[in-house]
Amino acid sequence: MAAKTAQVVSIDDAAGAAVPRGTGSTRTKTRFVAVYGPPKCRKTTACSTIKGAKWLISDSNAIPALDSLGRLPPDDDIYELTSVDEACDIALKLADAAAAGKLKIPAVVLDSMTQFSDWHQQDIAQATGQQWLGQDAKNNGWQRFNQTFFKLIDALVTLSKYVNVIAICHAKEKFEASKGDFHTLNLPPQCATKLGRSINWMFYVTLKSTMASGNEKASRFIEIVKTADGNRVVEHAIHTQPMGLWPASGDPRLDPMEPGDMNAILRKVKLI
Secondary structure, three states, rough: OOOOOOOOOHHHHHHHHOOOOOOOOHHHHHHEEEEEEEOOOOOOHOOOOOOOEEEEEEEOOOOHHHOOOOOOOHHHEEEEOOOHHHHHHHHHHHHHHOOOOOOOOEEEEEEOHHHHHHHHHHHHHHHHOOOOOOOOOOOOOOHHHHHHHHHHHHHHHHHHHOEEEEEEEOOOOOOOHHOOOOOOOOOOOOHHHHHHHHHHHEEEEEEEEOOOOOOOOOOOOOOEEEEEEEEEEEEEEOOOOOOEEEOEEEOOOOOOOOOOOHHHHHHHHHOO
């Protein structure tokens, strides 16, 4: 008896609705970015150039900084929040609106993750009868903190499916390699790791200011500022690749060091 020949059937012919076609992804047009650096290095300033962005604000310096720059968004685009729960709720509502095609904006900026972390630590400490997290060795509150703070990060991941999300974060004062891959973010270790694994890009912001010698020239990075004691050379930069021991990562179309302008960066890689 002749052997039977196996019949080759295409997925489309055999499966039909059982194996639906893929839907593609909107993430080719959006990014989730962490912008971090030491205090007063113009992180907010770097993000303020994104016209039409919505701002989820907890940091007390954000509004004064935006106002002094003349870049204060309209009231409808400012969400001053006081808790992680509020931030999570707004992020998910914005995601729902964006998914329904009702939110046509270039980005959502959260300023800052560090402040939300500080507040949430206080809230959980109070809820567990402690002055600070970890005071009670038996019920230190950290597991509860991580579970709820992770929800905010997940909400931002969901939002970033539809719109660019920029999360501003402070940097640790010292380099601590023993704390994990994303130890430079000023967040509790597990939250820093969770955020680090969730973001697409991690940008490190620096600001250098020195007295001018007279030979310096203004450039994409350098501003010559007149002060009472003479001209100063101010260099404001966003690092898209590691800066010394400080980690950073970005799109290969970006230079290792870009000017402190997130709008220009997003335009350069055609995200806005």
